[in-house]
Amino acid sequence: MYKIGIDLGGTSIKAGLVSQSFEILLEKNTPTNISVGAENIIRRIAELADELVREAQIPEEQIQGIGIGSPGVIDRRRGVVLYSNNFYWENVPLLDILGTYTSRRAFIANDAQCAVLGELVAGAGVGCQDLVLLTLGTGVGSGIVVNGRIFEGGGGGGIYGHNIIVRNGEPCTCGRRGCAESYASATALIRRTRELVVSGKSPALAKLCSHDIQKVTGKTVFDAAKQSDPSSCALVKDYIEELGESIVNLINLFRPQKVLLSGGICNQGQYILEPLNKFVQENCYAGKYLPIAPVEIAKLGAKAGLVGAAALIHEVGSP
Amino acid sequence: MYKIGIDLGGTSIKAGLVSQSFEILLEKNTPTNISVGAENIIRRIAELADELVREAQIPEEQIQGIGIGSPGVIDRRRGVVLYSNNFYWENVPLLDILGTYTSRRAFIANDAQCAVLGELVAGAGVGCQDLVLLTLGTGVGSGIVVNGRIFEGGGGGGIYGHNIIVRNGEPCTCGRRGCAESYASATALIRRTRELVVSGKSPALAKLCSHDIQKVTGKTVFDAAKQSDPSSCALVKDYIEELGESIVNLINLFRPQKVLLSGGICNQGQYILEPLNKFVQENCYAGKYLPIAPVEIAKLGAKAGLVGAAALIHEVGSP
Numbered sequence: 001m002y003k004i005g006i007d008l009g010g011t012s013i014k015a016g017l018v019s020q021s022f023e024i025l026l027e028k029n030t031p032t033n034i035s036v037g038a039e040n041i042i043r044r045i046a047e048l049a050d051e052l053v054r055e056a057q058i059p060e061e062q063i064q065g066i067g068i069g070s071p072g073v074i075d076r077r078r079g080v081v082l083y084s085n086n087f088y089w090e091n092v093p094l095l096d097i098l099g100t101y102t103s104r105r106a107f108i109a110n111d112a113q114c115a116v117l118g119e120l121v122a123g124a125g126v127g128c129q130d131l132v133l134l135t136l137g138t139g140v141g142s143g144i145v146v147n148g149r150i151f152e153g154g155g156g157g158g159i160y161g162h163n164i165i166v167r168n169g170e171p172c173t174c175g176r177r178g179c180a181e182s183y184a185s186a187t188a189l190i191r192r193t194r195e196l197v198v199s200g201k202s203p204a205l206a207k208l209c210s211h212d213i214q215k216v217t218g219k220t221v222f223d224a225a226k227q228s229d230p231s232s233c234a235l236v237k238d239y240i241e242e243l244g245e246s247i248v249n250l251i252n253l254f255r256p257q258k259v260l261l262s263g264g265i266c267n268q269g270q271y272i273l274e275p276l277n278k279f280v281q282e283n284c285y286a287g288k289y290l291p292i293a294p295v296e297i298a299k300l301g302a303k304a305g306l307v308g309a310a311a312l313i314h315e316v317g318s319p
Numbered sequence: 320m321y322k323i324g325i326d327l328g329g330t331s332i333k334a335g336l337v338s339q340s341f342e343i344l345l346e347k348n349t350p351t352n353i354s355v356g357a358e359n360i361i362r363r364i365a366e367l368a369d370e371l372v373r374e375a376q377i378p379e380e381q382i383q384g385i386g387i388g389s390p391g392v393i394d395r396r397r398g399v400v401l402y403s404n405n406f407y408w409e410n411v412p413l414l415d416i417l418g419t420y421t422s423r424r425a426f427i428a429n430d431a432q433c434a435v436l437g438e439l440v441a442g443a444g445v446g447c448q449d450l451v452l453l454t455l456g457t458g459v460g461s462g463i464v465v466n467g468r469i470f471e472g473g474g475g476g477g478i479y480g481h482n483i484i485v486r487n488g489e490p491c492t493c494g495r496r497g498c499a500e501s502y503a504s505a506t507a508l509i510r511r512t513r514e515l516v517v518s519g520k521s522p523a524l525a526k527l528c529s530h531d532i533q534k535v536t537g538k539t540v541f542d543a544a545k546q547s548d549p550s551s552c553a554l555v556k557d558y559i560e561e562l563g564e565s566i567v568n569l570i571n572l573f574r575p576q577k578v579l580l581s582g583g584i585c586n587q588g589q590y591i592l593e594p595l596n597k598f599v600q601e602n603c604y605a606g607k608y609l610p611i612a613p614v615e616i617a618k619l620g621a622k623a624g625l626v627g628a629a630a631l632i633h634e635v636g637s638p
Binding site: 073082083090091129130146152153154155156157158159160162163164165166167169174176242245248249251252253254255256257283285286288289290 | 448449465476479483484486564572607
């Protein structure tokens with residue numbers, strides 16, 4: 001049996017034919033072209049699924065369905081994208097529209113939920129029943145698995161990135177101040193690195209980006225810290241502790257077996273994992289009495305979303 | 320059929336015979352006397368259960384079991400109190416010890432978990448499937464119900480009070496800084512009211528407590544605010560918003576149908592509920608697209624723990 005996974009992104013739609021053991025057997029990508037509108041994008045999803053099945057020459061009865069990972073706020077039960085700022089979508093009944101173009105069973109979840117499910121079935125979370133994944137990119141996405149299933153509370157929950165960790169802190173894109181996202185995202189790290197360059201306090205950092213803040217990436221401050229630049233070391237320490245506070249908050253609530261991280265910052269590997277795990281071990285509630293999840297790097301990278309989307313079909317009792 | 324609920328507190332052990340419809344038919348209280356040690360306290364629980372059954376003249380086969388609410392960190396599956404600072408207990412195998420004194424089936428959860436379950440079956444949460452209760456007292460206890468069952472993630476989770484909302488903020492009893500508990504508890508409100516009295520900025524407040532900070536209660540600052548004392552109004556506003564941030568954080572993750580509050584501060588009723596609900600409605604993530612739980616006052620008061628303890632026996636698939 002085979003599943004079709006769709007990773008619907010702002011730039012491209014990735015579609016994959018996925019085996020029972022969650023290997024991607026065949027993959028097709030196509031530009032999303034947001035301006036063509038929801039109807040056309042969703043029809044394209046149905047077509048990509050058909051193309052995959054045809055090219056792989058799989059008999060129709062061996063296809064279990066289509067799983068879709070979409071950015072935004074999703075009503076999984078009704079199959080509606082309630083809101084996606086990337087796509088300018090509001091209340092798009094994605095699964096209903098898809099149903100007019102295909103008779104295959106289809107399921108949907110948001111991108112971070114698919115990513116954590118992907119890691120659960122085929123990545124760093126294999127063997128876990130309870131798993132948390134934070135995606136550290138433009139924002140902070142959270143995917144939470146409880147007892148082997150995507151957790152969204154009473155519906156639409158499991159959103160951690162817009163939880164406050166610094167009351168009246170940095171402004172967030174969501175309108176609040178001090179959200180986890182405005183501290184732990186790659187965007188936030190880049191913003192603060194730029195501020196440090198502009199402040200003139202770190203000649204080493206300024207040199208690394210050739211005095212051009214446009215050249216600052218999520219890696220720059222780590223490079224400067226590894227050269228023992230004091231301000232950069234302090235910023236890295238702050239970043240790790242702020243990310244750490246978020247992980248501690250999540251462990252206190254969800255007590256997963258592992259916490260996974262993904263995003264470019266994870267290329268720092270042990271350089272961030274070591275101090276991060278130390279911080280988390282020291283700060284979780286009742287750490288002397290309850291096991292504390294290790295923080296690890298996710299394994300599937302950009303493939304997690306596609307694999308996890310396919311795994312939506314597999315998820316026991318998927319809505 | 321009948322259930323026995325036990326509310327194990329630092330001052331007294333409350334035991335109740337509870338009907339199928341969660342009415343307390345007969346109640347017995349006894350001082351806890353912590354110094355007699357775990358073994359004696361747990362034996363007393365078994366005895367109280369026997370006394371209730373005997374006095375109510377209920378046939379043994381109509382007693383479904385004993386549910387116990389205990390303070391501290393609980394391993395519900397193994398029936399162990401991992402840690403309780405009130406009792407100076409560490410790794411006390413409560414259900415095993417109880418088993419040496421009674422053959423009745425027994426279940427355990429922490430006090431906030433029992434309180435939310437009590438409200439779910441017989442209080443302000445009747446009809447909800449997903450419910451959050453915050454107990455605002457010495458600390459901030461959190462009881463979370465997801466899909467009709469106590470939520471504790473992978474085990475021992477569901478603890479919100481020690482989540483950070485103000486990084487590097489007020490010191491908390493747990494050793495961290497800026498925990499929700501160090502802002503939203505009654506203790507925190509009293510501490511800040513006292514600071515305001517000492518500061519000399521609020522003559523109205525100083526007068527209300529006769530210039531004696533020992534006379535400050537959780538009510539004092541509300542009384543001064545109702546007299547339009549500017550500093551007290553500002554403190555009440557701060558308190559409500561800090562409690563509000565915590566509620567927003569919990570809604571983003573758990574999307575309950577209601578959020579309930581209990582504790583003496585709830586006597587303020589609409590005076591806190593109105594601004595609190597306004598804050599929560601304005602600040603929840605994706606509030607335009609997902610329903611936002613109303614914040615209400617819990618109904619069962621001090622009885623919630625006992626009723627909820629009895630309801631542990633009722634909980635579908637209780638561990």
